[in-house]
Amino acid sequence: MNRSPLGQSTPDLVVVGGGIAGMLAARRAAGRGASVVIVEAGDRLGGMICRADLGGLPIDIGAEAFATRGGAFAALLHELGMHDDIVEPRALGSWVVTDATAAPMPAGGMLGIPGEAALRDVESRAAVHAAIGDEGIAELERDRTLDPRVGADASDLESLVLARMGPTVLGRLVAPVTRGVYSLDPAELDHRVLIPGLAERVHEHGSLSAAVAALRKSAPPGAAVRTVEGGMHRVVARLEHELAELGVDVRLSTRVASVLEDGSALEQAWRVELEGAGSLFAKRILSTVAVPRSVSARGDDSEGPSGEAVAIGGAAAVPAEVVALLVQAPQLDAHPRGTGVLVGDPSTTIRAKALTHVTAKWAWQEAAADGMHVLRLSYGPHARGGSEPLTHSLSDDETTELARGDAGRLLGTTIEREDVIAMARHVWRIPAPAARIGRSAELRGARDEARRTAGVALAGTWIDGTGLASVIPGVLRAVDELFPEDAQA
Ligand SMILES: Cc1cc2nc3c(=O)[nH]c(=O)nc-3n(C[C@H](O)[C@H](O)[C@H](O)COP(=O)(O)OP(=O)(O)OC[C@H]3O[C@@H](n4cnc5c(N)ncnc54)[C@H](O)[C@@H]3O)c2cc1C
The missing domain is CATH 1.10.3110 (protoporphyrinogen ix oxidase, domain 3)
Known part of the structure; x- marks a missing residue:
C-alpha cells in the first residue's frame, strides 16, 4: 500500500457499505490484486441479506430469494460452489385478500x-x-x-x-x-x-x-425466482470467508460521513470522513450507498488536507418492517393461500401489506417440524410518505398480536396466541426505486456527477435498482470501471 500525506496506509479501494454489493465489489477488486477496505456502518456484513433466529430456526429476515433474470446471481452461486444449493419455490401461486374477498391473483398480468x-x-x-x-x-x-x-x-x-x-x-x-x-x-x-x-x-x-x-x-417477466437451500444468508457467510482469505480489511460499526478529494496528495487520493472515527485515505472509492453531501472542507482544514466534497446521490428511503412468526398451526399444512397473500382495498381490518407463507413457498423450510409454519408479514407506514413503518412504536408483544391477527385473516384461519412459538422483526429502509416519481432524474444526476469524477464509482440497490438481479451486474460494471481487468491495481 502507498502512504498518504498523513502517513496512513492508502488502500487502492475503499468500499462504502458492506451489503452484498460492497462484498462483491471488494471480492472482485481484491481478486485483481487491489488492497481493499470495506467500511460498514452496521455491526455485520450482508445488509439486506440478513439471518434471524426464529425460535432456534435460522431464517432470512431480508431478501429471501433472487430473480433468475439475467443469470447473474446464479453465476455468483456457481463461483462460490453453491450452485447445487439453488432451489425452486412451489408453484402454488399467490392470493389477493380484502376485508370481504379472497381469491387467487389472476395469472397472465403485469x-x-x-x-x-x-x-x-x-x-x-x-x-x-x-x-x-x-x-x-x-x-x-x-x-x-x-x-x-x-x-x-x-x-x-x-x-x-x-x-x-x-x-x-x-x-x-x-x-x-x-x-x-x-x-x-x-x-x-x-x-x-x-x-x-x-x-x-x-x-x-x-x-x-x-x-x-x-x-x-x-419479454416474459422475471417472475421466476429461486433461493438457496438453508437461506440466502448462507451466501453472505461464504463471501465473508472469501473476503478474509483475500485479505480485505473490514471495518464494522463505522459510518462514512463524506468523501473528500484530497488536494495535497502527490497522486490522486480521497479522504473518507468517518463518523466519530477520524478519516481514511483511498486511491479509489466505490460507494454502494448514498453518502450524504458534506460541506466542502476547503479552507477549513485545521486537522487535515483541504478537499472538495463529492456528493454521492441523495437518500430517499421507503420504510418497511418484516415480522416473522413461527406458529404451530397444522391447518396450514394444506397451504390454503398458496405461497402468500397480497392485501387489496378495502382492508380496514388488515394492517399488513403482504404475507409470505414461507413453509409453503420453500419445501426445504419444512424441516421445521410437523404442523410448524414460518410466516413473514410486512408492514409499511401508516400513510403515504411516512418515515416509519406502522409497527414502529409497538412492543414485541403488541407486534406479535397484530401479526397473529393479520396472519389469521390473510390465511383464512385462526391463529391463537399460544400457537405462536416465536417472533422475529426487522425494520428496513429500502432505497426508493428509480420508478418513484422524480427519482430517476435524481439518480441520473448522481451518475453524471460520479462519471465526471475520476476514481469514484457507484453501485448497489440505491443506484442500480431493487433486487439482486439488478444489483449484481451493476457491481461488476463498477469494479471494471475502476480496475480494468488487464490493468494493474
Ligand atoms: C425485506 C426485503 C426483501 C427482499 N427480497 C428480495 C428478493 O426476494 N429478491 C431480490 O432479488 N431482492 C430482494 N430484496 C432486495 C435485495 O436485498 C437488495 O437489492 C440487495 O440486498 C441490496 O444490496 P446492497 O449491497 O446494494 O445494499 P444493502 O444491502 O442495503 O447494503 C448497504 C450497506 O451499507 C451500509 N451503510 C449505509 N450507509 C452507510 C454509511 N454512510 N457508511 C457505511 N456503511 C453504510 C448499510 O448498513 C448496509 O449494510 C429484498 C430486500 C428487503 C429489505
Whole structure:
C-alpha cells in the first residue's frame, strides 16, 4: 500500500457499505490484486441479506430469494460452489385478500394489471371475477372499448389504470402488487420507468390489457425466482470467508460521513470522513450507498488536507418492517393461500401489506417440524410518505398480536396466541426505486456527477435498482470501471 500525506496506509479501494454489493465489489477488486477496505456502518456484513433466529430456526429476515433474470446471481452461486444449493419455490401461486374477498391473483398480468386473456374464456373470466367481481370485469371491458389515446398523457401508474380501467382493478389488483413489491402506491410510481413502452403498446394494440399481453409475450417477466437451500444468508457467510482469505480489511460499526478529494496528495487520493472515527485515505472509492453531501472542507482544514466534497446521490428511503412468526398451526399444512397473500382495498381490518407463507413457498423450510409454519408479514407506514413503518412504536408483544391477527385473516384461519412459538422483526429502509416519481432524474444526476469524477464509482440497490438481479451486474460494471481487468491495481 502507498502512504498518504498523513502517513496512513492508502488502500487502492475503499468500499462504502458492506451489503452484498460492497462484498462483491471488494471480492472482485481484491481478486485483481487491489488492497481493499470495506467500511460498514452496521455491526455485520450482508445488509439486506440478513439471518434471524426464529425460535432456534435460522431464517432470512431480508431478501429471501433472487430473480433468475439475467443469470447473474446464479453465476455468483456457481463461483462460490453453491450452485447445487439453488432451489425452486412451489408453484402454488399467490392470493389477493380484502376485508370481504379472497381469491387467487389472476395469472397472465403485469404488476397486477390483467392481460387480455383474462376475459378470453369462461374459466379465465371466472378466475378474474373471483378477484374483482362484476365492477372489475366491467372495468376490463371498458378498457377494450376506449379510444387507444385515453390515458396517453398519464405518467403515474394510478392515472393510467384509472383512465383505462377503474378503481376496482387499481385497488384490488394493482395497488396490492406495488405496495407488496415496492412499498409504494401506484400514484407514486412512474409507469414509463417501471414498464418502459407500456403507453406505446396501448396505442399500438388498442387497450391496456392487450398492451400487457404483448409485453409479456415479447419479454416474459422475471417472475421466476429461486433461493438457496438453508437461506440466502448462507451466501453472505461464504463471501465473508472469501473476503478474509483475500485479505480485505473490514471495518464494522463505522459510518462514512463524506468523501473528500484530497488536494495535497502527490497522486490522486480521497479522504473518507468517518463518523466519530477520524478519516481514511483511498486511491479509489466505490460507494454502494448514498453518502450524504458534506460541506466542502476547503479552507477549513485545521486537522487535515483541504478537499472538495463529492456528493454521492441523495437518500430517499421507503420504510418497511418484516415480522416473522413461527406458529404451530397444522391447518396450514394444506397451504390454503398458496405461497402468500397480497392485501387489496378495502382492508380496514388488515394492517399488513403482504404475507409470505414461507413453509409453503420453500419445501426445504419444512424441516421445521410437523404442523410448524414460518410466516413473514410486512408492514409499511401508516400513510403515504411516512418515515416509519406502522409497527414502529409497538412492543414485541403488541407486534406479535397484530401479526397473529393479520396472519389469521390473510390465511383464512385462526391463529391463537399460544400457537405462536416465536417472533422475529426487522425494520428496513429500502432505497426508493428509480420508478418513484422524480427519482430517476435524481439518480441520473448522481451518475453524471460520479462519471465526471475520476476514481469514484457507484453501485448497489440505491443506484442500480431493487433486487439482486439488478444489483449484481451493476457491481461488476463498477469494479471494471475502476480496475480494468488487464490493468494493474
Ligand atoms: C425485506 C426485503 C426483501 C427482499 N427480497 C428480495 C428478493 O426476494 N429478491 C431480490 O432479488 N431482492 C430482494 N430484496 C432486495 C435485495 O436485498 C437488495 O437489492 C440487495 O440486498 C441490496 O444490496 P446492497 O449491497 O446494494 O445494499 P444493502 O444491502 O442495503 O447494503 C448497504 C450497506 O451499507 C451500509 N451503510 C449505509 N450507509 C452507510 C454509511 N454512510 N457508511 C457505511 N456503511 C453504510 C448499510 O448498513 C448496509 O449494510 C429484498 C430486500 C428487503 C429489505
